[in-house]
Amino acid sequence: MEDNLARALGELNEDLVYEKVNTFKEEGIDPLQIIAQLQAGMSIVGKRFERQEYFLSELVHSADIFRRAVTILEDLFQGIATAHYGVMVIGTVFEDIHDIGKNLVTSLMSCNGFKVYDLGVDVSPEKFIKAIQEYRPQFVGISCLLTSAFDNMKKTIEVIEQAGFRKTGIKILVGGGPVDESVRSYVGADFYCETAQDTVDLCKKLMGVSAGD
Amino acid sequence: MTEREMTSFERIEAAITFGSPDRVPLCPQVDYMAVLLAGKTCADFITSVETANESVRVAFEKLGGWDWLYPPAASLLFVKTFFMEVKIPGKDLPANSIHQIIEKPVMFMEDYDFVIEKGYQAYKELIYNRLNKEIDAEEIKTILFEIVENHKKWEEAGVPIQKAGTHLLPFEIFCLHRTFEEFVRDMYRIPDKIIAAGDAIVMDLINEIKNSCRILNNKAFWLGVWRSSASFISPRQFEKFVFPHMKQISVALIEEGYRPIFHLDGDMTPMLQFFTDFPKGTCVMALDGCTDIRKAKKVVGGNMCIMGDVPPTLLCIGTEEEVRHYCKALIDDIGPGGGFIMGSGCTVPINAKFENLKTMIDVTKTYGKY
Numbered sequence: 006m007e008d009n010l011a012r013a014l015g016e017l018n019e020d021l022v023y024e025k026v027n028t029f030k031e032e033g034i035d036p037l038q039i040i041a042q043l044q045a046g047m048s049i050v051g052k053r054f055e056r057q058e059y060f061l062s063e064l065v066h067s068a069d070i071f072r073r074a075v076t077i078l079e080d081l082f083q084g085i086a087t088a089h090y091g092v093m094v095i096g097t098v099f100e101d102i103h104d105i106g107k108n109l110v111t112s113l114m115s116c117n118g119f120k121v122y123d124l125g126v127d128v129s130p131e132k133f134i135k136a137i138q139e140y141r142p143q144f145v146g147i148s149c150l151l152t153s154a155f156d157n158m159k160k161t162i163e164v165i166e167q168a169g170f171r172k173t174g175i176k177i178l179v180g181g182g183p184v185d186e187s188v189r190s191y192v193g194a195d196f197y198c199e200t201a202q203d204t205v206d207l208c209k210k211l212m213g214v215s216a217g218d
Numbered sequence: 219m220t221e222r223e224m225t226s227f228e229r230i231e232a233a234i235t236f237g238s239p240d241r242v243p244l245c246p247q248v249d250y251m252a253v254l255l256a257g258k259t260c261a262d263f264i265t266s267v268e269t270a271n272e273s274v275r276v277a278f279e280k281l282g283g284w285d286w287l288y289p290p291a292a293s294l295l296f297v298k299t300f301f302m303e304v305k306i307p308g309k310d311l312p313a314n315s316i317h318q319i320i321e322k323p324v325m326f327m328e329d330y331d332f333v334i335e336k337g338y339q340a341y342k343e344l345i346y347n348r349l350n351k352e353i354d355a356e357e358i359k360t361i362l363f364e365i366v367e368n369h370k371k372w373e374e375a376g377v378p379i380q381k382a383g384t385h386l387l388p389f390e391i392f393c394l395h396r397t398f399e400e401f402v403r404d405m406y407r408i409p410d411k412i413i414a415a416g417d418a419i420v421m422d423l424i425n426e427i428k429n430s431c432r433i434l435n436n437k438a439f440w441l442g443v444w445r446s447s448a449s450f451i452s453p454r455q456f457e458k459f460v461f462p463h464m465k466q467i468s469v470a471l472i473e474e475g476y477r478p479i480f481h482l483d484g485d486m487t488p489m490l491q492f493f494t495d496f497p498k499g500t501c502v503m504a505l506d507g508c509t510d511i512r513k514a515k516k517v518v519g520g521n522m523c524i525m526g527d528v529p530p531t532l533l534c535i536g537t538e539e540e541v542r543h544y545c546k547a548l549i550d551d552i553g554p555g556g557g558f559i560m561g562s563g564c565t566v567p568i569n570a571k572f573e574n575l576k577t578m579i580d581v582t583k584t585y586g587k588y
Contacts, residue, residue: 019406057488060452065402102305102318105398152534152567153316183531191535 010039014046015053017063019070022046026074036081043071047116051202061109064201068112090118091212094136095146096128097181098157103150106181109201110146117205118214119144130164137170144208147194148181159192166193176211178204226285227378233559234477234523235499242553242586244284244579245380245525245561249293250316250568251575252277260316260568261308267291267364278377280572281579286380286559287372289434291365293317296384298361299353301345302394316568324348325395327404330411338422345395362433369435381479383430384440385423387467388416389460393445401445405455416463424470431476438477438502441468447484449508456489465495472500479525483564484508490517499523506530507563515552524552525559528578533562533570541574545581553586560586 010029013021022043029039050067053059059067093114097107104126111123122140124132137145145165147158162177171177179194180203189197198204209215224232224240232239253263256273263270267290274290289295293316297304303320305311311318324345333341346353369379386394392412393401404412427439445451446460468478478501480493485508493503498521505511507529514524532544545560552558560582566575 017406057448060448060450060455062402062405062451062455065399066406069399069403100312100315102320105321108399151316151318152530153569155534155569183529183534185531187535188531 010042011045011049014043014067014070014074015049017050017066017070019066022070022074023077026077030078030081036078039078040075043074044117047071047113051113051117051205054200054202061201064113065109068109068116071116072112090214091144091208092120092122092140092142093144093146093208094122094124094133094140094142095148096124096133096136097126098147098149098154098161099127099129100157101149101151101154102126103148103181106150106201107146107148110148110180110198110204113201113205114208117209119205119208130161133161133165134168134170137165137168137175142175143212144176144178146178146180146198146204148179149184150182152183155188155192158188158194162193178207180204225376227376230286230378230559233556234502236520236523236555236557239556239588241588242549242582243286243559244582245286245288245559246281246284246528246575246578247288247562247565248274248277248281248575249288249565251566251570252290254314254568255280255572259308259313261306261313264294264297264307264317267294267361267368270294271368281576282583283377284579285378287377288380288565289365290368291361292384295358295361295365298358301342301349301351303349303351314568319394321394321397323395323397323400325392327400327408330392330404330408330415333415334411334418338419338426341419366433366435379436381438381440382434382436383427384442384481385427385430386442386444387446387460387463388412388419388423389463390442390445391419392416398445398450405451405459409458412459413462416459420463420466424467427467427471427476428474437475438479439471440479440481443480443482443484443486447482447486447508448488449484453488456492461492464492468496468501472497477501479504481564482506482509485510487513490514493518493522496522502559504561505563507532511548512551519552519555519557523557523559525561527561527563529563530565530567530570533574533578534567536571536574538573538577541577542581545578546585549582549586553588556588 010025054064095111097104111121114121122136124136147161149158177194178196178198179189180198184197186197196207198207229239229243233243250260250263252273253260256276258269258273270291297317305318307313307315372379431437431439446456481504483506487510502523502525505526507527511527
């Protein structure tokens with residue numbers, strides 16, 4: 006299979022992506038290979054975003070194309086796991102209901118081979134704990150837009166720590182409009198991600214996956 | 219002979235019109251933070267014009283005062299009238315949380331045709347109906363009356379009020395009502411409809427701004443840029459979907475003596491060049507710490523007054539020394555030649571440290587002298 010499916014997605018050529026996915030499907034190409042090409046396309050988009058050739062709207066559009074392309078293959082997927090790099094639990098911290106950035110992280114991580122459990126907005130520390138117990142993630146993402154939610158982030162991380170999960174090697178990532186390195190330090194997180202693409206790159210790196218994969 | 223100190227009115231005017239201010243003027247956007255200093259709650263702040271006004275008066279006195287006052291009851295008015303669902307402190311949120319906007323789809327793809335055919339007023343009614351939000355005209359009239367009276371008192375005491383209303387460009391309105399993800403889809407699939415729907419409402423928006431300025435007796439108004447920055451869209455998309463209406467609205471109003479304040483949230487660095495298109499000394503560009511303010515100074519600094527951009531995060535968790543250093547650097551780099559107002563990046567957060575905000579104000583008053 007040629008890599009022009011990846012290029013089509015990298016160039017956000019929506020019609021061409023669907024046309025190729027349909028063609029490959031009819032030709033009986035392994036759906037996992039097709040997905041791998043789509044993920045390679047997402048990597049191209051990610052690199053262009055990092056070079057500021059693409060912006061958030063292009064990331065959102067690429068994730069939308071990816072999701073729709075995968076839907077074409079859905080009937081071939083029974084029993085095939087496509088998320089193989091790791092697991093993330095994510096949510097907007099309690100008393101904050103902003104979710105654009107958090108939703109994009111969910112989309113991009115999912116498109117890039119991670120299983121993401123999105124707990125939504127206004128997520129209490131107890132909900133995070135319950136999800137960590139249930140899904141055993143490598144990564145916990147906590148997002149906020151309000152500066153007044155910094156202390157809630159801090160409290161959530163303290164609760165996760167008190168529950169003993171940090172000893173298991175779980176990594177806590179924070180992000181959102183006003184979040185920077187000083188906030189990461191203040192709330193006691195492991196990493197701060199400036200963009201959704203940064204989250205993907207960081208998690209891949211921590212899982213030993215090369216950025217281009 | 220020592221020249222007399224300028225009044226705040228003169229200082230602000232000189233900064234905007236590229237005259238010679240005696241020092242860098244100050245405009246921290248003090249909003250909910252004031253209630254904590256006044257011993258009230260956010261719920262009080264959002265329900266009573268008098269409480270909002272009194273809280274800001276207490277904050278103003280405790281902090282030593284500044285030059286350009288963010289309207290004390292702006293959030294109250296916004297919560298009552300804005301055409302999105304808003305979670306309200308004391309009702310939907312804890313009493314000391316700030317209000318939050320819920321972004322959920324209240325406009326659908328087919329509604330662009332409705333806008334094109336029926337216009338802005340019909341569209342507003344449609345959205346208010348979908349939101350189940352009733353605007354009590356009598357209540358708003360009373361609120362506006364109180365606000366105008368309070369503003370008069372502030373101005374009589376020598377403190378100019380920053381602006382009349384907060385207004386949005388067509389792009390922002392549709393984007394907020396569609397939700398960002400859906401709107402991105404629209405930009406790729408039905409770009410012409412977005413533009414046509416914007417064209418259909420732009421004259422009504424101009425009239426709405428004039429009306430709000432008339433009622434609130436202030437020629438300055440905000441154009442809120444919340445989704446139009448490079449934190450969301452590309453410069454190409456800005457050029458295609460945002461800037462034509464921004465220019466049309468602003469230029470029409472500037473010609474009649476109004477003053478746009480571009481409230482630019484997010485990173486506008488790649489879009490700065492567009493702002494050279496406005497007549498010199500007629501507008502203000504308010505930055506929130508995400509845009510490269512030094513680049514802004516290079517690109518528009520000789521033409522448009524820049525306000526900003528002490529970051530909210532710095533005000534919350536930075537030290538006094540860090541704030542002092544940040545403000546001095548702004549005065550050194552953005553201050554020369556006038557055309558600069560020291561401001562907070564967007565609103566001063568409710569959990570900003572008092573001493574940090576005080577430092578921002580004190581440093582500007584001393585170190586910011588021309």
